[in-house]
Amino acid sequence: MGHGVDSPPKIVTGSHGYVLEDVPHLIDYIPDLATYPNPLQDNPAYSVVKQYFVNMDDTVAQKVCECALLMSEIRKLASGGLTSQEILIVVHKDSPRETHFRRAGPRQKVYFESDEVHACIVTCGGLCPGLNTVIREIVCGLYDMYGVRKILGIEGGYSGFYSRNTISLTPKVVNDIHKRGGTILGTSRGGHDTSKIVDSIQDRGINQVYIIGGDGTQKGASVIFKEMRRRGLKVAIAGIPKTIDNDIAVIDKSFGFDTAVEEAQRAINAAHVEAESMENGIGIVKLMGRYSGFIAMYATLASRDVDCCLIPESPFYLEGHGGVYEFIERRLKENGHMVIVIAEGAGQDLLLSEGINSVNQKDASGNKVLLDVGLWLSQKIKDHFTRRRKVVMNLKYIDPTYMIRAVPSNASDNVYCTLLAHSALHGAMAGYTGFTVGPVNGRHAYIPFHIKSSVVLSLDHQGQDFLRSNLGLGMQMELVGDKDLISILIPG
Numbered sequence: 001m002g003h004g005v006d007s008p009p010k011i012v013t014g015s016h017g018y019v020l021e022d023v024p025h026l027i028d029y030i031p032d033l034a035t036y037p038n039p040l041q042d043n044p045a046y047s048v049v050k051q052y053f054v055n056m057d058d059t060v061a062q063k064v065c066e067c068a069l070l071m072s073e074i075r076k077l078a079s080g081g082l083t084s085q086e087i088l089i090v091v092h093k094d095s096p097r098e099t100h101f102r103r104a105g106p107r108q109k110v111y112f113e114s115d116e117v118h119a120c121i122v123t124c125g126g127l128c129p130g131l132n133t134v135i136r137e138i139v140c141g142l143y144d145m146y147g148v149r150k151i152l153g154i155e156g157g158y159s160g161f162y163s164r165n166t167i168s169l170t171p172k173v174v175n176d177i178h179k180r181g182g183t184i185l186g187t188s189r190g191g192h193d194t195s196k197i198v199d200s201i202q203d204r205g206i207n208q209v210y211i212i213g214g215d216g217t218q219k220g221a222s223v224i225f226k227e228m229r230r231r232g233l234k235v236a237i238a239g240i241p242k243t244i245d246n247d248i249a250v251i252d253k254s255f256g257f258d259t260a261v262e263e264a265q266r267a268i269n270a271a272h273v274e275a276e277s278m279e280n281g282i283g284i285v286k287l288m289g290r291y292s293g294f295i296a297m298y299a300t301l302a303s304r305d306v307d308c309c310l311i312p313e314s315p316f317y318l319e320g321h322g323g324v325y326e327f328i329e330r331r332l333k334e335n336g337h338m339v340i341v342i343a344e345g346a347g348q349d350l351l352l353s354e355g356i357n358s359v360n361q362k363d364a365s366g367n368k369v370l371l372d373v374g375l376w377l378s379q380k381i382k383d384h385f386t387r388r389r390k391v392v393m394n395l396k397y398i399d400p401t402y403m404i405r406a407v408p409s410n411a412s413d414n415v416y417c418t419l420l421a422h423s424a425l426h427g428a429m430a431g432y433t434g435f436t437v438g439p440v441n442g443r444h445a446y447i448p449f450h451i452k453s454s455v456v457l458s459l460d461h462q463g464q465d466f467l468r469s470n471l472g473l474g475m476q477m478e479l480v481g482d483k484d485l486i487s488i489l490i491p492g
């Protein structure tokens with residue numbers, strides 16, 4: 001048994017350019033595994049649903065818009081009873097198209113007996129609203145749907161596998177945790193020691209590992225999976241992607257993002273109240289977004305109080321025609337006050353060019369530590385207007401980052417986390433491994449690690465196109481300067 005560490009990705013091709021980026025399965029390296037009927041079929045809740053299980057050949061198209069289904073094929077599928085949405089998104093493996101992923105969901109056969117399962121859950125990296133909901137739903141889903149009784153919580157992220165305690169998780173223990181922020185398991189950066197982690201999993205007899213975390217975490221999960229496969233262990237590794245920044249291209253949305261946008265409204269409201277209460281009032285709010293401006297942009301669009309939104313994808317400048325100073329001056333003249341939202345990753349090049357430098361500091365996981373652009377911008381604006389232009393202005397700076405991250409997930413994220421957790425555990429029970437899970441065009445899919453960890457979505461041009469094509473509800477966008485600065489004017 002066992003398999004080369006560098007086994008190539010499982011890619012299945014079909015006619016009409018169909019490509020399935022498949023996920024590994026335990027039988028890839030342990031061929032004679034027994035299968036069992038899915039216990040869900042005996043569950044009274046499912047007995048009335050005849051087509052509950054996902055067909056082995058169902059896959060999800062990555063790009064709906066590029067699907068080139070012929071009308072004749074659409075008619076054929078429609079006559080087979082599929083809805084138009086299913087025709088576009090869930091297709092049989094023989095249908096023509098580009099990249100596809102295996103559709104998530106419960107399978108007819110499972111590769112674990114209920115009392116054989118010994119699962120564990122770990123949360124790694126930064127906090128994000130919804131972590132507790134995902135934990136809760138993995139525990140309750142395994143327990144209630146599959147009759148699993150042994151579920152361990154690993155405390156303190158990856159390093160907790162070999163240096164911390166574990167908690168026994170039952171539906172009773174996790175019952176109310178979705179109402180709390182953070183993660184009941186604790187989390188950490190750094191400390192990924194593959195062989196110690198895999199030893200710990202092996203020594204404890206764990207055979208399903210649920211790993212909740214961002215890009216770094218999923219890279220770590222991928223390495224753990226490869227080592228499991230090398231050792232030939234019957235252990236399913238399921239990743240659940242977490243990023244509050246919502247910057248993973250392949251999935252529709254990440255959990256916690258909705259909550260973050262909602263929570264950011266409180267900071268923007270406060271900035272607006274402060275700004276409009278004073279002569280020449282300026283409220284500046286820094287929001288999360290290391291490499292992408294999704295939170296800043298969505299929070300801006302949701303609020304209608306924001307005049308200018310600066311994101312990492314669009315470089316901006318301060319001085320001269322088309323610069324931020326000019327824009328502020330005009331806005332104050334027009335309206336007497338203004339609100340600026342800036343994503344944490346925006347304008348980093350400007351700080352560096354001024355010699356403000358973090359000596360390339362990295363956090364324990366190796367992520368670059370960003371300079372505080374919100375503080376910097378606030379100071380620059382104060383200096384410019386009070387010293388150089390002799391204008392009386394009042395500036396208030398709000399950085400709500402950790403207040404936003406620490407809240408419990410909202411109702412919509414709770415629903416999403418529940419579905420995500422269920423998709424993950426159905427996949428692990430069905431013997432899939434080395435995958436992350438997420439919605440692709442509205443359908444949950446199992447996505448191999450190599451796809452997940454390599455793509456980060458940038459709003460770049462898309463952001464501007466998105467705004468251009470979607471504004472019209474009384475909002476107006478203005479591109480200032482060399483079409484670099486995105487500013488959103490929202491008539492009060």
Ligand SMILES: Nc1ncnc2c1ncn2[C@@H]1O[C@H](COP(=O)(O)OP(=O)(O)O)[C@@H](O)[C@H]1O
Pocket residue numbers: 124125126157158159188189190191192213214215216217218219220221223242364365367
């Ligand atoms: N390339 C990598 N290989 C293995 N482990 C990694 C890798 N990158 C990050 N990790 C581990 O993943 C965990 C979380 O990573 P981090 O970057 O802090 O957060 P996030 O998962 O949110 O991106 C840390 O324990 C870190 O050591």
Ligand SMILES: O=P(O)(O)OC[C@H]1O[C@](O)(COP(=O)(O)O)[C@@H](O)[C@@H]1O
Pocket residue numbers: 125126127128214215242243244245246288289290344363405
């Ligand atoms: O202060 P910390 O814990 O290092 O986290 C800060 C980082 O985490 C984030 O909030 C989000 O990270 P994720 O995408 O992994 O959820 C970034 O926007 C930010 O750069």
